Amino acid sequence: MARRIGSRYTAHQILGRGSAGTVWLGEGPEGPVAIKLLREDLSSDQELVGRFVQERTALLGLEHPHVVSVRDLVVDGNDLALVMDLVRGTDLRTRLDRERRLAPEAAVAIVADVAEGLAAAHAAGVVHRDVKPENVLLDMQGPLGPGGSHRALLTDFGVAKLIDTPRRTRATKIIGTPDYLAPEIVEGLPPRASVDIYALATVLYELLAGFTPFGGGHPGAVLRRHVTETVVPLPGIPDELWQLLVQCLAKAPASRLRASELATRLRELLPLLAGMPPLDVDEPDTEAAEEAAEELSGAAPVTGQPVRRRGAVPLVPGAKPSDSNRDTHTSMRVPAPDELAGGAHGTARAPRAAGAPRPGSARNRAVTRRRRLVVAVAALILAVAGVGTWLATSDDTTPPPADTQTSAPTAP
Template identity: 45%
Template sequence: MRPVGSKYVLEEPLGRGATGTVWRSQVRDTGESVAIKVLKEELASDPDIVMRFLRERSVLVRLTHPHIVKVRDLVVEGDLLALVMDLVDGPDLYRYLRENGPFSPVGTALLTAAVADALATSHADGVVHRDLKPANVLLATVTGADGSPQMHPMLTDFGIARLADSPGVTRTHEFVGTPAYIAPESAQGLPQTSAVDVYGAGILMYELLTGHAPFRGESAIEVLHQHLSEEPRRPSTVPEPLWTVIERCLRKKPDERPSAENLARALRVVAAGVGVHATPAAAEAALGVAALLGPDPEPATVPDQQLVPPDAADPTQVLSQQSPRSYDPNAATSVLSAGDGTRVMPPMPDGSPQSAQPQGPHPWESQLNAARHRAEQTEVQYLDPNQDPLRRRPRRQPQPGPSAAQQQAYAQPQQQPPAHQQPRYQQPPPQQQQPRYQQPQPQRYEPQRPPPEPAPRREPRRRSANPVKIPGLGCLKGCMTVILVLVVIFLLAWYVGPLQDWFNTGKGLWDSVTGWVSSAWHWVSTINNATNGGGPGGQ
């Protein structure tokens, strides 16, 4: 907790904006909760800003309306400048719009009508807000006549734009307000009136209906250009009477916009005529809403606007004749005496080196000439074949060989000393050191005829095992060979073996095989008996 002045204590921050931070605070004596906006140090450290705001304190304190957050007090303490306001327990319109989505046409008309009532009261007191946007509209919750909670918009940050309009701040921002909600005359630096708030009300209605501002871009300059030159597009969900009001508020000329009082009256007529339960008379009145959007005959102007005409200038001040020690660098520009005029250098002699050297063309002139030459079209003309670099082949000159002295030195045999006089470790003969990087010789390009191409060499023709190239012939050869071998085996077995006899006799395969085996066994037994019986009889 931090004390502010002698009456208030800061408790916790509620939000932070471009001009300062809002704190939930408490009054020491009564314990009542209030909101204190502590402005930034660059605003509070400027004495001109503090004096300007102190002069407007009485205007802001007496500014009272049900839809305006009342300013209670102004605290100036050292480098701290703070506004003490009523505490509104509720979100701002920007946060509510991002969390709940766009409003209906009736809700947009009624909410903006309440804001227009607050603007009409402030304009009557000569106060122009100049920074109307959803973030500066707080939504308080009040109890209606039927006991149900109702949304109650309240406009805040009156007088903050006046602080931002000080010379120390406009040097960096160049305009007052947010780029998405700024009026064209504010962007151009023209005189500002209460019509800038009506323009902000038109942007506010467009954003409540669509969820975004009508003019958007990647930079503030692009958004300001759209404010000055482009017209907003009508969304398909906006009724015609309500779009008539928005279009009239977003006129580029301030004198074509309605006053805040007429705007509030027209919006209530539109809300009664575009709803579901609208009567035919209310709908017809909403279609003729353009007749209610009359301009303000006496718009409230922004005081202390520093609008300097182009031909206006302060006269040069002449300092008094004082000693050089009393010179002030921050004082006005002084005028030199007649004897201290500008001195002219003596002319240079004709034989000087500077006069002898002609001055070359300016660098910009050289760049322009080069660009002009690049932009010229290519001329088509005859080219001599001898000058065509593509038809000539480079010819490299042969590297120079060793000189005659080097050849003679290499030809003479070196005399070797005797073996006992030779060192143990002999060093190799010194070689002539060649430069590591040789300078390339200039190449001469001479026209040269291409040498005749040699006749192609005929190779001996090999006899192929497969002279006829038939796909799959290798596999076919193997199959045919196997079939031929099987046929030969079958023929041999038919004519040499007992297959023919077996087939003729009609015996089965088992009978033929058993008969053939028994015959063979009988033949072998006969030979064996004959050999054994003949042995003893022969002895």
């Protein structure tokens, strides 16, 4: 059913839903457009509407071949919408769901496209703050790039900043998707361009491996891993690419590359990656995610159930796996310093024997208690058995009591 958006646009059908709003296929004076209609509770927030209008110039001025351009911002009654270029294709999350992981050449080409788009945005003073596969669109109608990749465009610029109003989040909340949040965001520092580099490096890791470096389990556990754990190496990729990933996933923002530098370095690596098949990487087991959820929630893990480890942690009530642009933006409590300091340190998800619990986890402590109980019971059984053996032996060798003893009569 068609609906009017402002005086110039008509929305015809829903393309996807996310936590920030709904994306429609629409029509405007210049032809087809994509219309992101924000939620009603956001459109009724006067402070957000004011910020929306203030951001208009910056967002409308952002033009780049690897950025989905914002054509217009509509404020009309209860409607608050971004009118964007319509990209004929799909999002990177959909492709990743279908293929599980990409060949390194295609993955690097896609991320290089996004890095170039980020470089233009950062030069204009715009930080995206929510870089993830759902927000990367693939133009299926354009020519193919290296490794058979489609041209990638970054979308949803400005949405995270619009939602992140001081009154809405205060100093104890953070906005974003847990798997892609830079450590400084988790620690409550203001977002700068380097947070986009960290998120994009996380996307590249996910495209290569099929899972994010710190994802899985309870959102709080994911946030803690970003701060305390180091990334697990990916076997089978050139060392130059791995070192680039490590640098852009550095905990210290100043250690990361700038977007323009990252794009240039990735382009230089493309000839080295030509013809390489997707990596043969074992996905992390589900136990770590179960244990993390158990540690933070206090609930016992449900064994035998698959734990979603890849991509965005589902945080939106009622979100469905088929929704495009899903799990976009959530408000979470900033963990306290003692919470961030807790848990395992060192290499994230370090290899361990199959079925073995993670050291220091609640499951590990439960196993230890059970072992101690078994040892104590065994010791008690052995002690009882020893007493029984001693009593039985005593019956055969101990002389009768004095009042029952008899002796042979002595000769006169």
